[in-house]
Amino acid sequence: MKRTTVVRIFWAGAAVCVVASVLFFMGIIPLPVCAALLIVAFPVTVLSLFFCWMAGEFGGDIPFIGY
Amino acid sequence: MIIRRISHILCNYDNLTRLFAGACLLLFIAGILLLPLPYSEKQLYPKTFDRNSSLDPYDRGGPPFTQVTIVSQYPENSPTAGLVTSYLTPFSLFLSQVTLHLGTTIVSHPGGIIDEILYNTRGLDTVVEATILFIAFAIASYIYRKG
Amino acid sequence: MIAELILATFFGLLLLGIHRKIIARIQRRPGPPIWQEILHMLKFSFKTTWIPKTATPVLFVGVVLIAIGIWTAAFYILVSGGSILVILGIYMLHKIVEHGFGLSSGSPYGKYGGVRSVISAASEIPLFVSVAVIAVYTHSLDLSAIMQYQQVHGPLLIIAFPAACAMFLVILSKMPFGPFSIVEAKELVSGYKTEHFGIWRAGLEICNGLKTFVLLAVFLAVFIGPLSLPWLLVGMILLIVILAFACALTPMMSPFDSVTIQMLVTALMLVYAAIVLLVVHP
Amino acid sequence: MINLIGGVPLYVLEFGDELVYFTPYTITLFLLALTFTVLVLISRPEKQVDIAFGGDAYRTKEISVSEMRFRRFMAIACGLATMGAMVTGDIFNFTLFTAMVGITNVGIVAAVKSLHVQDAAYQYGLVALAATVPLFAGAAIYAAVTGSLSMIELMKGTLPAVPLIAKGMLMLGVIGEGMAPFYAAKAEMFRAPGAPYVIMCSLSSLLLFLRVVEIVMLG
Numbered sequence: 001m002k003r004t005t006v007v008r009i010f011w012a013g014a015a016v017c018v019v020a021s022v023l024f025f026m027g028i029i030p031l032p033v034c035a036a037l038l039i040v041a042f043p044v045t046v047l048s049l050f051f052c053w054m055a056g057e058f059g060g061d062i063p064f065i066g067y
Numbered sequence: 068m069i070i071r072r073i074s075h076i077l078c079n080y081d082n083l084t085r086l087f088a089g090a091c092l093l094l095f096i097a098g099i100l101l102l103p104l105p106y107s108e109k110q111l112y113p114k115t116f117d118r119n120s121s122l123d124p125y126d127r128g129g130p131p132f133t134q135v136t137i138v139s140q141y142p143e144n145s146p147t148a149g150l151v152t153s154y155l156t157p158f159s160l161f162l163s164q165v166t167l168h169l170g171t172t173i174v175s176h177p178g179g180i181i182d183e184i185l186y187n188t189r190g191l192d193t194v195v196e197a198t199i200l201f202i203a204f205a206i207a208s209y210i211y212r213k214g
Numbered sequence: 215m216i217a218e219l220i221l222a223t224f225f226g227l228l229l230l231g232i233h234r235k236i237i238a239r240i241q242r243r244p245g246p247p248i249w250q251e252i253l254h255m256l257k258f259s260f261k262t263t264w265i266p267k268t269a270t271p272v273l274f275v276g277v278v279l280i281a282i283g284i285w286t287a288a289f290y291i292l293v294s295g296g297s298i299l300v301i302l303g304i305y306m307l308h309k310i311v312e313h314g315f316g317l318s319s320g321s322p323y324g325k326y327g328g329v330r331s332v333i334s335a336a337s338e339i340p341l342f343v344s345v346a347v348i349a350v351y352t353h354s355l356d357l358s359a360i361m362q363y364q365q366v367h368g369p370l371l372i373i374a375f376p377a378a379c380a381m382f383l384v385i386l387s388k389m390p391f392g393p394f395s396i397v398e399a400k401e402l403v404s405g406y407k408t409e410h411f412g413i414w415r416a417g418l419e420i421c422n423g424l425k426t427f428v429l430l431a432v433f434l435a436v437f438i439g440p441l442s443l444p445w446l447l448v449g450m451i452l453l454i455v456i457l458a459f460a461c462a463l464t465p466m467m468s469p470f471d472s473v474t475i476q477m478l479v480t481a482l483m484l485v486y487a488a489i490v491l492l493v494v495h496p
Numbered sequence: 497m498i499n500l501i502g503g504v505p506l507y508v509l510e511f512g513d514e515l516v517y518f519t520p521y522t523i524t525l526f527l528l529a530l531t532f533t534v535l536v537l538i539s540r541p542e543k544q545v546d547i548a549f550g551g552d553a554y555r556t557k558e559i560s561v562s563e564m565r566f567r568r569f570m571a572i573a574c575g576l577a578t579m580g581a582m583v584t585g586d587i588f589n590f591t592l593f594t595a596m597v598g599i600t601n602v603g604i605v606a607a608v609k610s611l612h613v614q615d616a617a618y619q620y621g622l623v624a625l626a627a628t629v630p631l632f633a634g635a636a637i638y639a640a641v642t643g644s645l646s647m648i649e650l651m652k653g654t655l656p657a658v659p660l661i662a663k664g665m666l667m668l669g670v671i672g673e674g675m676a677p678f679y680a681a682k683a684e685m686f687r688a689p690g691a692p693y694v695i696m697c698s699l700s701s702l703l704l705f706l707r708v709v710e711i712v713m714l715g
Binding site: 267268269270271272273274276280284287296297299300303304306307309310313314317318319320321322325328329332333339342345346349473476477 | 520521524525528531532535538539540541542543544545546556675676677679682683684686687689691692694695698699702703705706709710713
Binding site: 077078079080081082083084086087088090091094095097098101104105106107139140141144191192195196198199202203205206209210213 | 510513514515516566569570573577580584586588589592593595596599600602603606607615616619620622623626627629630637639640641642643644645646649656659660661664665668672677678680681684
């Protein structure tokens with residue numbers, strides 16, 4: 001994946017997380033809806049944040065099989 | 068040590084059937100000891116058979132029943148419970164409406180026979196049972212073909 | 215809500231760091247600083263990452279997302295005072311995450327870790343017996359109702375002490391370096407996480423932090439009752455100290471022995487549940 | 497005694513004489529089964545690396561396309577059966593889905609070309625076969641004593657109490673599908689390559705166990 005795509009995914013995920021929390025605080029959406037949004041968005045946000053810090057440019061490698 | 072001995076038995080999958088049989092045996096013995104269980108009379112099969120009832124399991128032949136009094140849990144959901152055509156697939160239902168010769172449950176799909184056994188009272192069960200048969204057949208045929 | 219989630223994650227990682235530090239001190243080692251696990255998470259997140267050639271990519275990545283997702287769900291159930299059965303269900307399904315991590319890479323070490331985690335399929339069964347005992351007392355499985363019951367009748371830790379012991383044992387089986395943590399044994403390199411390095415491991419660390427926080431908070435909520443936030447944090451630190459002592463002073467068991475012991479505990483718990491059922495609510 | 501174990505039913509779907517219902521508990525389990533079934537659908541099997549002991553040689557196991565197709569089909573069937581067992585509101589229906597999970601679990605590893613795994617699968621199949629006896633017996637006692645198989649009716653608490661032996665039989669039947677202490681064969685089946693499919697074996701038995709815990713607490 002390109003870095004720009006990852007960055008976009010991160011901002012989209014972060015926006016969902018923040019907006020859901022704000023809407024819950026204002027009492028517009030109930031907790032289950034807020035939780036459902038966060039359960040989907042939070043893992044994606046975290047991983048894409050990490051990924052855009054240091055995305056690998058190489059392909060795969062063989063796994064560790066001992067010495 | 069006793070723990071090590073038990074775990075040696077548990078970790079060998081050749082002992083599995085024996086272990087499970089033992090567990091079943093214990094449970095069934097406990098079941099027999101508890102035996103006089105209360106019996107809910109409001110059941111599909113009464114304990115005394117009414118030979119005139121259309122539900123009589125020993126009744127062979129006679130005119131096919133059209134509507135029988137079956138105790139169902141949610142009668143409002145299953146108005147046609149007990150009818151031979153009560154749980155037909157849409158296609159079978161279409162066939163049964165077009166012609167008298169096709170579309171009864173027995174001939175339309177393998178679950179049909181089980182339908183008859185269950186007296187057509189339970190909807191999803193018949194589908195699942197037919198699926199189990201199908202899956203078992205698929206495994207057997209795959210293994211047979213691949214040797 | 216997102217702020218609480220992030221704070222809980224970091225506090226959970228801090229708890230794991232404290233756990234590690236205490237174990238080291240008991241064993242007369244200096245040990246890493248207590249924020250080591252947080253640093254770990256950040257360190258892994260800055261590493262170059264790829265997916266192994268032999269892996270199944272969708273599962274390899276998907277299982278990390280699922281790992282964080284299920285514990286996020288558990289956290290919100292805890293916050294909203296929902297059914298404890300759901301939290302324990304998620305706790306049990308954490309096993310699937312371990313299988314996914316272990317098997318998806320194709321590495322033999324990961325596979326051994328995954329197989330071990332199937333072997334330890336017994337570790338959560340005492341949990342359900344203790345849940346049944348709690349249900350006998352409180353007539354409900356909602357966390358909020360359980361906490362209300364304890365406000366009236368005093369903590370369940372005293373009323374149903376064996377149930378608390380059983381749940382303690384189950385939490386112990388999920389702590390690193392414990393007697394039952396057979397999936398993380400040294401002979402398996404890193405067990406199920408051998409091939410998940412870089413950001414995948416950072417994701418797993420986040421899952422671990424959240425998991426530790428939720429498990430300890432659930433234990434306190436179910437057996438002590440409602441606590442204000444400072445007391446909750448103090449209680450969790452106290453609990454992790456006890457867990458660290460238990461982990462440091464016991465050797466790791468062989469995989470099948472650990473299962474047998476957990477089964478024996480289950481049998482004892484069943485006897486206890488029968489007594490409760492007959493004596494408390496005849 | 498205890499009302500609404502898994503929470504209030506949010507949605508009830510009518511299926512003739514059987515109901516399918518979603519509570520917060522069953523919906524969580526259902527969504528997990530669904531997630532993993534989708535993963536099975538879209539992921540390809542990994543290439544498992546094998547070390548030849550005594551040397552430093554290693555090789556990867558390739559899964560042929562026909563084998564992959566069959567196993568994927570079985571894993572999806574297993575996922576569907578698990579989903580069904582999670583949401584069904586009928587005890588007999590639950591036992592049927594459980595039996596189907598047992599069969600599909602054997603199917604998932606039946607195509608693996610490894611004698612060890614196939615031996616384990618055979619033993620597992622025997623136990624799963626035997627487990628249907630207490631399973632259906634339990635359901636039969638439920639029907640005989642309470643006159644109802646509907647979990648929603650049992651939840652209401654108006655029916656006669658379910659005897660402990662029926663609950664025990666239902667439990668033993670599900671435990672026979674691969675929970676401890678009968679886990680040995682399942683652990684060996686896990687050595688088979690094809691991670692997304694093999695995971696369904698374990699997921700299904702864990703979810704079934706979680707559901708049966710809810711069921712035995714009803715009524």
